[in-house]
Amino acid sequence: MDWVDFSRSNPPLEAMDQVHTPRTVIRLPRVILLAYFDRLPCKELKLTRSNVFERDKDTCQYCGQVFAREDLNLDHVIPRDQGGKTTWENIVCSCIRCNSKKANRLPHQAQMRLIRKPVRPKWRPVISLVLGNQERERWKDFLDLAYWNVELED
Numbered sequence: 414m415d416w417v418d419f420s421r422s423n424p425p426l427e428a429m430d431q432v433h434t435p436r437t438v439i440r441l442p443r444v445i446l447l448a449y450f451d452r453l454p455c456k457e458l459k460l461t462r463s464n465v466f467e468r469d470k471d472t473c474q475y476c477g478q479v480f481a482r483e484d485l486n487l488d489h490v491i492p493r494d495q496g497g498k499t500t501w502e503n504i505v506c507s508c509i510r511c512n513s514k515k516a517n518r519l520p521h522q523a524q525m526r527l528i529r530k531p532v533r534p535k536w537r538p539v540i541s542l543v544l545g546n547q548e549r550e551r552w553k554d555f556l557d558l559a560y561w562n563v564e565l566e567d
């Protein structure tokens with residue numbers, strides 16, 4: 414059965430659910446199934462202060478305690494003057510105490526250890542749709558489900 418036959422045997426109840434052609438009435442689909450897709454459009458996460466805090470969950474990466482953001486610094490694991498770059502792999506959240514204890518040294522020189530290896534976060538899928546009118550509002554549950562359940566890839 415194709416969609417036209419389906420529309421004939423299941424006439425839409427509301428005017429907003431249908432489109433008229435010269436010969437017939439077709440139901441507007443409520444959900445469009447993507448049978449094949451490569452991946453959702455992705456956006457590279459920018460290296461920003463708040464994104465680093467978010468990645469590290471406001472947790473000092475040396476002592477493992479959670480702090481308010483105003484009590485956290487960003488620390489270059491390899492200090493800049495020793496060639497450390499400002500990258501996802503070399504920037505971590507650090508509390509002020511750990512930050513001043515470590516000072517301008519490598520972690521092991523300060524007898525400190527990172528609680529986990531800093532990595533670039535996975536890319537995020539971005540769904541940008543204007544769900545303005547009522548028609549699109551009906552897609553929202555479906556889109557939310559796809560957003561939360563899609564397997565994230567690099």
Ligand SMILES: [Zn+2]
Pocket residue numbers: 473474475476477478507508509510511512
């Ligand atoms: Zn700390």
